[in-house]
Amino acid sequence: MHHIKSLGSFLLITAMAWNLPVQAGEVEVTIEKYEFHPPEITIKKGETVRWVNKEKRQYHSVWFEGVDTLAPEYFFPDESYERTFDQPGDYPYRCGPHEKMRGVVHVTDE
Secondary structure, eight states: HHHHHHHHHHHHHHHHHHOOOSSSTTTEEEEEEEEEESEEEETTTEEEEEEEEESSOBBOOOOTHHHHHHHHOOOOOOOOEEEEESSSSEEEEEEESSSOOEEEEEEOOO
């Protein structure tokens, strides 16, 4: 039993080190220094991704051009944007005002 408890503690510490929330079904991506961290993630169908703007002064957006026809609204430092993914697939995205900022959400069935 001690080994399982140690593994749980390790996973909790690892999630905190990567700035991921511990809550099941939700993953956090931070935006800092004009980059998405991490830029590529894999989640399960039905999970939610939250992008948190950690910049000091800069606004950003999360735009899934292949899915959304209109650019989304900007969000400012300490604000966030969330999206739940209900269908498996690969979802590339970028920041609307900063085209070089890119990321991908991979959604699996399991």
